[in-house]
Amino acid sequence: MGSVTTTDVINPATGAVFTTVPSLDPAATDAAIERAQRAFPAWRAVAPGDRARLLRRFAAVVDQHLEELAELEVRNAGHTIGNARWEAGNVRDVLDYYAGAPERLSGRQIPVAGGLDVTFHEPLGVVGIIVPWNFPMPIAGWGFAPALAAGNTVVLKPAELTPLTAIRLGELALEAGLPEDVFQIVPGKGSVVGRRFVTHPAVRKICFTGSTEVGKGIMAGAADQVKRVTLELGGKSANIVFADADLEKAAASAPSSVFDNAGQDCCARSRLLVQESVYDKFLSLLEPAVKSFRVEEPSNATAEMGPLISAGHRETVASYVEGSDLAFAGAAPQGDGWWFPPTVLLAHSTADRHWREEVFGPVLSVLPFKDEDDAVRLANDTEYGLSGSLWTRDLGRALRVSRSVETGALSVNSHSSVRYWTPFGGMKQSGLGRELGPDALLSFTDVKNVFLAMGD
Ligand code: NAP
Ligand code: MG
DSSP states (O other): OOOEEEEEEEETTTTEEEEEEEEEOHHHHHHHHHHHHHHHHHHHHSOHHHHHHHHHHHHHHHHHTHHHHHHHHHHHHOOOHHHHHHHHHHHHHHHHHHHTSGGGOOOOEEOOTTEEEEEEEEEOSEEEEEOOSSSHHHHHHHHHHHHHHTTOEEEEEOOTTOOHHHHHHHHHHHHTTOOTTSEEEOOSOIIIIIHHHHHOTTEEEEEEESOHHHHHHHHHHHHTTTOEEEEEOOOOOEEEEOTTSOHHHHHHHHHHHHHGGGGOOTTOOOEEEEEGGGHHHHHHHHHHHHHTOOBOOTTSTTOSBOOOSOHHHHHHHHHHHTTSEEEEEOOOOOSSSOOOOOEEEEOSSTTSHHHHSOOOSSEEEEEEEOSHHHHHHHHHOSSOOSOEEEEOSOHHHHHHHHHHSOOSOOEESSOOOOOTTSOBOOSGGGEESOBSTTTGGGGGEEEEEEEEEOOO
C-alpha cells in the first residue's frame, strides 16, 4: 500500500494556492512501478500498426484539449498563453511524429555463413521520466512519446511545482484508449519518487531533465544497476554577434532568445558576445528592444514574458543582479506574484558569477570580443554546451564557428527553437544522449542479435 500526502499548487502570477495534488511516498511509487512492469508484456505485444494508431489517437485527444492544457500551464507555471499553446501543440506533434515509428522500427539482416543473422530493437521495459518545472509539457512528451512508441511502459514524475498538465495528459491517454498502467503519472518529490525510479530494479532507463547537479547524482545512482540514462541538463549558451552581421536583426531578436519563458530555459542565450568594433552600437540597438519587452499577466495575448516560477527562485535570480554592473533593464509588474524585469548586465571578465553560472532567469550578461578566435575561446570557456547562436554574413566564418563551438545545437542568423524532428541535447556537462529527431527512439531500445542456424 503506501500513503499519500498532498502538495499545494501555486499560481506564480499571484502567489496564491489554487489547488492541491497528491504527493506519493516510496511504497505508492513502488506500486506504480510494479503496475507498469505488469503492463509491459501486453503493451510490447500490441501489433505495430495498432500501437501507432493508439498514439495517433492520443495526439488527437491532446489536440482536442489544447486550450484547456494551455490554460492550465498559464495558471500553474506562469507561461504566456502564446507559449503555452505552442507547448500543448508540441505534445501533440511529438506524439504524431513518433506514432510513425512502431511500423518502421526495423532491425538488420547481416550476412553470415551457415544461417541467418537478424537484429531486433527490443523495448527496455519500464522507463522512468523525470521532468523539471520550466517546460512541463514538452519535456514530458519528448520522453514518453518515443518511449511508448518503442514498446516500453512509462512512469513519469512531474516537478512538484508544476504537476497539473502531466496529470491531465495521463487522463487523456486513457481517454484515447491506451491500456491502464502503460503511461502513469507519479506525482511527488524528487527525493522520494525520482529517487525510487533510480533505485527500483524494474525501471530500466531514466530520462532526466533538470539541473546538472541532480543529473550527476542520477547518473551515479544509475551505475549501480547499469541503468540506461538520457540526461538533459543546464546551459549557459552564447549568442555571438560579429561586426559584419545584420546588427538590427540581431539586436531585435536577442531579448526573446534569453527572456522567453522568463529566462527559465536551458537553451537561453544568456551570454552575449559582441565584437568590440560594434559593441557600443549594438548595445544602443539592444536597449530599446529590452525596454519594450512586454512583461505582464501571462494570460494576456500581448504578454511576451510572465513571472518567475517561485519566490525562492526570484531570490536566487536577484542574487546575481545585486552588486553587478547594470547596463539597463526593462519593466515588470509590481505587487503580488514572482515578477522580475528583463535585465542586462555588463561582464568584466569570464570570472563574473553572472557570466559563468546558469541564472535561469531574465538576465543577460554581455562581454566584448576581439576576433573570431577570441569569440570561440570565450564561447567555449564554460562547462556547459547545450545551445547557441551566431550572427555573421560571412558564410565561411559561419561554418568555421559552427564547427568550433562545443554545443549540441547552434543557429546561424536566428535563434531557432527546438524542432521535434531534429536532435536535441547537450555536449560537455549539459547532458548525455539526444532527444527528438529520427534517432531518439533507439535510445529507448536495446539491440538484440539473433543467429538462426540453417542446419544441413
Ligand atoms: P532539478 O532540481 O534538477 O529538478 C528536476 C527534476 O528532478 C524535478 O522533477 C525534481 O523533483 C527531480 N529531482 C530532484 N532531486 C531529485 C533526486 N535526488 N532524484 C531524482 N529526481 C530528483 O531542476 P529544476 O530546479 O527543477 O530545473 C532547473 C534546471 O533544469 C536548470 O538547471 C535547467 O537548465 C535544467 N533544465 C535543463 C533542460 C535541458 O533540456 N537540458 C531543460 C529544462 C531544464 P522536485 O519536484 O522535487 O523538484
Ligand atoms: Mg530543484
